Amino acid sequence: MKLARAEHVFIVSFDGGKPGVMQQSNMPTLQGLLKEGAGTWAARTVFPSITLVSHTSMLTGVQPAKHKIDWNDWKPEKGVVGVPTVFAVATKAKKTTALFAGKEKFAHLYQPKTLNAFAVPEYSAKTVAQTAATYLQENRPNLCFVHFADSDGAGHSKGWGSPEQIEAFGNEDKALKVLLEAIRKAGIQSRSAIILTADHGGHEKTHGTASDEDMLIPWIAWGAGIRRGATLTLPISTCDTAATALELLGIPIPADWDGKPVYEALA
Incomplete structure (x- = not known):
């Protein structure tokens, strides 16, 4: 086992998190973590830039050609992803x-005996955050993923960059604050690292293309084992998120993963 930089790692994904829109939104909690941690607004997701495909790469460390999730809805007949998730490696x-998570389709990532807790309480980021906060205060998981869906829903219904989506990002920032407060109350803040990112951006009322509007995502890290006040300049892929989480926990990264730890962010 490698030396661990953190005992607890939290990955938070803002669905449809287009950097330009997030930067226009009222997100003081996220901005505070960015100022104190390491980050970039120019990381990239995978193609096609859609929710389930992108999140699967985020949480398996491999490109879509390897994980073979090529759909974007909850399809129980297709079963779960066929390559190990970051949760499987951590377990x-x-x-x-x-x-x-806020979307049922995340059940495709729920491999048997790899998650101590799995819940899709409802679409609302507020409810997802409250559910996650209650659990983490009581159980203090080593690796926890939290998904906020509101921003994607607002983008599809009202448009990327619409007032409604900007409001949704603001509400998700409040949900992020709930998570941070739970981490503090659990007594693990000094031993925790947080990665804030997204699955894709968007344009008009859609996404999925190879354009920068859809492909660019934020990637922000804060906490134990993370550099302070660092602007990241090297290329970052969403596949690197899982690898960075394992590196922080001191767990060897599978040799066949496409993602690599974001060493530029690490202290």
Whole structure:
């Protein structure tokens, strides 16, 4: 086992998190973590830039050609992803894991015996955050993923960059604050690292193309094992998120992963 930089890693994904729109939104909690941590607004997701495909790459460390999730809805007949998730790797290393999401399709990432907790309480980021906060205060998982869906829903219904989407990002920032407060109350803040990112951007009322509007995403890290006040300049892929989480926890990264730890962000 490698030396761990953190005992707890939290990955938070803002669905449809287009950097230009997030920067226009009222997100003081996220901006505070960016100022104190390491980050960039120019990381890239995978193609096609759609929710389930992108999140699968984020949480398996491999490109779509390897994980073979090429659909974007909850299709129970297709079963779960066929390559190990970051939760499977962490579980094998005797770490505890949890996943809280706003969309049912995340069940495609729920491999048997790899998650100590899995919940899709409802679409609302407020409810997802409250559910996750209650769990993490009581159980203090080593690896936890939290998904906020509101911003994507607002983008599809009202448009990327619309007042409604900007409001949704603001509400998700409040949900992020709930998570941070739970981490503090659990007494693990000094031993925790947080990665804030997204699955894709968007344009008009859609996404999925190879354009920068759809492909660019934020990637922000804060906390234990993370550099302070660092602007990241090297290329970052969403596949690197899972690898960075394992590196922070001191767990070896699978050799066949496409993602690599974002060493530029690490202290």
